[in-house]
Amino acid sequence: MHEWQEEVLAEVRAGSRISDRDIVDKVRRAVLMQRLPPGTRLxxxxxxxxxxxxxxxxRxxxxxxxxxxxxxxxxxxVARxxxxxxxxxxxxxxxxRLVEGEVAALLAGRLEAASRDRLAAQARGEIEAHGRGDEPARIEHSLAIHHLLAEHSPNRVLGAMLTDLILRTSIVIALYKRPNLASCFLEGDHTALLAALERGDAEAAREGIRHHLESLEALLDLSPREASIDLMAILGRSREQA
Amino acid sequence: MHEWQEEVLAEVRAGSRISDRDIVDKVRRAVLMQRLPPGTRLxxxxxxxxxxxxxxxxRxxxxxxxxxxxxxxxxxxVARxxxxxxxxxxxxxxxxRLVEGEVAALLAGRLEAASRDRLAAQARGEIEAHGRGDEPARIEHSLAIHHLLAEHSPNRVLGAMLTDLILRTSIVIALYKRPNLASCFLEGDHTALLAALERGDAEAAREGIRHHLESLEALLDLSPREASIDLMAILGRSREQA
DNA sequence: GACAGGGTCATTGTATACAGGATCCTTGCC
DNA sequence: GGCAAGGATCCTGTATACAATGACCCTGTC
Structure with a gap:
């Protein structure tokens, strides 16, 4: 984890006060960005x-x-x-799929104008970023859309659960993305979803989410492998470098 | 929290080693049993x-x-x-309702004989406990049934989410139960659910859960009140006694 | 009597020291 | 060469000390 360590050091010197929350954010982000691969000792x-x-x-x-x-x-x-x-x-x-589908269904027809505009802006941003081949920006926009759904969920409990699930799926997407695949962009999914939300079609919104997430999952390489991941997690010193 | 404090002290002297997990368990249980009312300073x-x-x-x-x-x-x-x-x-x-309904649907027709027997035993135990008016025992059996569902969920992620939700609903049931109501026993609900699981009827199982939880919620007193709870949480020293 | 000001106390935030456990490497044996 | 036993080292578990923040109370004023 040395390179990451140095980058963070630079940032930390700039900003001054560091709390546990900052550490959580930075580590979470690093895991998401695969700067800290699975099994890394911490x-x-x-x-x-x-x-x-x-x-x-x-701690x-x-x-x-x-x-x-x-x-x-x-x-x-050691934490890993x-x-x-x-x-x-x-x-x-x-x-x-279950939770976000329900959230979308609950949200259908209830979106305030401001929220709708922010969603639409993120959707446009995603398409543009994809157009210019800026994958990190595209991911940011895509995540922002789903986080907005979670945030505006009429049911806050489900919203919080969705936030957690978005994080977890993002991590495994990074982990299991087919290496040759440049992007997990699914053209039109988000736009169609927003349209369904707008016209208040709860079942279309739920189906839109279901379809979107199934397509996303299908883009991953989830074929059973030589248990390399599991072995790595158990015996795994090979991945780290401290 | 003094009385509770003394009871715990006695227990603690008996058993020797105490870890953070023990504390979590004991506090959780005390909250569930309303030995530690909402707002209590910790x-x-x-x-x-x-x-x-x-x-x-x-900490x-x-x-x-x-x-x-x-x-x-x-x-x-102070933590409260x-x-x-x-x-x-x-x-x-x-x-x-959403999560447990899905878990039940997934579980329909997939129950192993051993699990089914344990579930049936708990259901019988609940009815017996209710018959002899032993409400704490009845609650234990009822909780055990739902925890067994969570534990055997084919989808472990949903199972863990369900465990969390069972705890949270138990707490609010204790909080908002109508004072004159002796018990939250819903005759036949659990038995009917088990039957649906057994014959592999996923939708009946889902509906059984939905109906069960809706009835349970209906037993609570969720009428808007003088915001006494909120005020108590905000200004509240009145409840505690340390 | 209500309210602002300041001082005191209670309680958490953080750092550090020491003890115990796990891991890793070395050594000696087969 | 492989493998088990032992010790060195790294790391976490726990307790404690000090700093800092917030809550409470008392007082003085209007």
Whole structure:
């Protein structure tokens, strides 16, 4: 995790105060961006040095990351970046289809003008970013759309659950994306979904979500493999470099 | 929280080793049993004395309880037992209907003989406990049934989400139960559900869950009140006694 | 009597020290 | 060469000390 460590050090020197929340955000983001591959060891002292805080703060951050399923924290063992199995990936997608479908159905016809405009803007942004081949920007826009859905969910409990599921699916998408695939862009899905929401068609919105997430899952390589991931998670020192 | 404190002290002296997990379990249970009413202050030192450990352990436990939505932990403020609002209660029930309904549907026709027998035994136990007026035992059996569903969910992700939702609904049931109501027993619901699971009727199982949870919610007193709960949560020292 | 100001106390935030456990490497044996 | 036992090292678990923030109370004023 050395390169990442250096980058963070630079950022940290710039901004001054660091709290556990900052650490959670930075690590989560790093995992999402695959700067910290699955299995990476995250010793408390090392993280503390990176962020310039002591173990107390790091511990709290790691506990929170564990409850977000980003990190694996086992008694008396070094925390590691989690590597969800193929099975768990499928289950996460299924759960997200259920929850996000319901959220979309609840949201149909209830969108305020301001929210609708922000959604539309993100959808346009995604298309543009895809057009100019800017994949990171496209991902940002795509995530923003789904996060907006979660945020505006009339049912806040479901909304919070959706936020968690969006994070988890993003991680496994990064993990299992077919290497030759440049992008997970599904042309028109988001636009169609927004249209359904706008005209208040709850079932179309639910189906739109279901279809979108099924297509996304189909883009992944979830064929059973030599259990390399699992072995790596168990014996895995090969991936890290500290 | 003094009486509870003394009881725990006794238990703790008996058993020897106490870890953060034990604290989480004991506090969770105390909240569920309404030994610790909503709004109760939970200072770290006090809890530490009760369990005979230092603040480090208590802090970890409180963080976990906060992520389980049992406790409210805000920066620089004493952790308090959470008091979910009426709105959140409704949303929690809706979320649970969605998730548990899906779990039941997935489980229909897939129950192993052993699991089915354990479920049936708990259902019988619930009816018996209700018959002899033993409400705590009845609750235990009822909870056990739903926890078994969560545990055996073919989709583990949904199963974990369901576990969380069962806890949260149990808390709000205890909170909002009509005072004159002796029991939240719904005769036949569990038996009918098990029958649907057994004969592999996924939609009947889903509907069984939906109906069961709607009836349960209807037993609660969720009429809007003088915001007493909210005020209590905000200004509330009246409830605690440490 | 209500309200603003300031001081005190209670409680959390953070860092650090020490103890215990896990891992890793080395050594000695087969 | 492979493998088990032992020790060194790394890392986490826990307790404690100090800093800092927020809550509470008391006082003085209008």
């Amino acid at each position: 010793p408390e002292v090392t993280l503390g040095e990176v962020f310039g805080v002591s173990r107390s703060v790091v 709290k951050a790691l506990t929170r990351l564990a409850s977000e399923h980003v990190v694996d924290q086992r008694p008396n063992q 970046v989690r590597a969800p199995s193929i099975e768990e990936t499928r289950e996460t997608f299924a759960a997200r | 200072p770290e030192v006090t809890l530490g004395e009760v369990f005979g450990v230092s603040r480090s352990v208590v 970890k436990a409180l963080t976990r309880l906060a992520s389980e939505h049992v406790v409210d932990q805000r920066p620089n403020q 037992v959470r008091a979910p609002s009426i709105e959140e209660t409704r949303e929690t029930f809706a979320a649970r």
